[in-house]
Amino acid sequence: MLYSKRLTPLYESLASYFLKPSRGSTVFAKTSPVHLISLRTMAKSKFEYVRNFEVDDTCLRNCWIVVRLDGRNFHKFAEQHSFTKPNDDRALNLMTRCAQAVMEELEDIVIAYGQSDEYSFVFQKKSNWFKRRASKFMTHVASQFASSYVFYWKDYFQDQTLLYPPGFDGRVILYPSNQNLRDYLSWRQADCHINNLFNTVFWNLVQKGGLTTSQAREIEGRHGTLSGDKNEILFSEFNINYNNEPLIHRKGTALVWKKIDEITTKTIKLPNEEKEKEIVVTRTRKKVTPLHCDLIGEEFWEEHSEILEDDS
Numbered sequence: 001m002l003y004s005k006r007l008t009p010l011y012e013s014l015a016s017y018f019l020k021p022s023r024g025s026t027v028f029a030k031t032s033p034v035h036l037i038s039l040r041t042m043a044k045s046k047f048e049y050v051r052n053f054e055v056d057d058t059c060l061r062n063c064w065i066v067v068r069l070d071g072r073n074f075h076k077f078a079e080q081h082s083f084t085k086p087n088d089d090r091a092l093n094l095m096t097r098c099a100q101a102v103m104e105e106l107e108d109i110v111i112a113y114g115q116s117d118e119y120s121f122v123f124q125k126k127s128n129w130f131k132r133r134a135s136k137f138m139t140h141v142a143s144q145f146a147s148s149y150v151f152y153w154k155d156y157f158q159d160q161t162l163l164y165p166p167g168f169d170g171r172v173i174l175y176p177s178n179q180n181l182r183d184y185l186s187w188r189q190a191d192c193h194i195n196n197l198f199n200t201v202f203w204n205l206v207q208k209g210g211l212t213t214s215q216a217r218e219i220e221g222r223h224g225t226l227s228g229d230k231n232e233i234l235f236s237e238f239n240i241n242y243n244n245e246p247l248i249h250r251k252g253t254a255l256v257w258k259k260i261d262e263i264t265t266k267t268i269k270l271p272n273e274e275k276e277k278e279i280v281v282t283r284t285r286k287k288v289t290p291l292h293c294d295l296i297g298e299e300f301w302e303e304h305s306e307i308l309e310d311d312s
């Protein structure tokens with residue numbers, strides 16, 4: 001009794017757990033002071049060492065934190081869910097809807113960029129969200145994105161049921177300078193361009209040219225990686241000017257915060273007037289907005305100078 005009065009809530013709950021009669025036995029039923037002391041010691045010193053196995057994964061200060069997600073085995077996922085080739089706008093727009101949810105739900109994301117089955121999220125250099133712990137950033141982004149993918153699926157794929165739960169891998173990359181961050185985004189956008197050009201040629205050769213996939217692969221291989229040659233095939237064989245292909249496919253999608261004016265009406269009653277009156281109220285708020293534009297040149301960064309503003 002003397003000891004139990006001094007128990008903290010944690011030890012009380014531990015004590016009640018250990019001291020509960022189990023399956024009719026009353027081994028610990030007698031609350032002796034010795035038992036309580038040893039419980040307290042056990043919880044404090046015997047088990048607590050496991051906490052030291054947790055490693056410090058704090059992201060270096062003053063660096064941009066980028067989290068990139070990528071769909072797991074989406075080659076198979078796209079086949080099984082009959083994605084159109086080479087691009088399925090339902091899938092691309094669903095990815096963007098999920099990225100929008102991530103930006104709205106989580107803190108400090110200044111820009112996101114997506115293409116194919118991947119999305120990159122850039123957190124402010126000075127973010128102190130979850131004390132900059134890499135695992136928190138990565139897991140929150142991945143889980144929010146994956147649950148959104150399932151949640152919003154039916155809004156984009158009305159005629160196609162989701163056959164199994166998709167997964168996304170994640171990684172965290174730190175970039176110390178604005179130039180590094182710009183180069184990272186340029187790299188992802190260049191990847192989008194190269195893949196899209198290749199896929200556009202490939203699927204035109206198959207779908208319109210009537211070639212088998214191995215014949216199409218052979219022709220693509222013959223022309224190597226030169227964009228000019230691929231543009232030429234598209235133009236001479238299929239009368240397609242690659243530059244007129246949809247921007248979303250050629251450039252991917254950047255998500256940025258944009259200020260918008262929201263106009264609503266409000267009913268008010270002025271003290272000196274009898275009747276209520278409707279007035280128009282304009283509220284400025286920030287909204288996540290998709291853009292399909294070039295990120296490699298200067299123009300985007302000049303137009304959205306607030307993104308890289310803080311380089312101290």
Ligand SMILES: Nc1nc2c(ncn2[C@@H]2O[C@H](COP(=O)(O)OP(=O)(O)OP(=O)(O)O)[C@@H](O)[C@H]2O)c(=O)[nH]1
Binds near residue numbers: 084085087088116
């Ligand atoms: N048909 C079609 N397929 C797509 C589309 N977007 C992505 N994909 C598929 O998703 C794949 C994504 O490539 P990766 O991320 O490199 O490969 P993965 O199969 O997801 O494999 P891991 O990422 O390594 O797990 C592409 O190769 C396509 O097969 C689309 O709009 N249409």
Ligand SMILES: [Mg+2]
Binds near residue numbers: 070071072073074117
């Ligand atoms: Mg993938």
Ligand SMILES: [Mg+2]
Binds near residue numbers: 071117
């Ligand atoms: Mg990918």
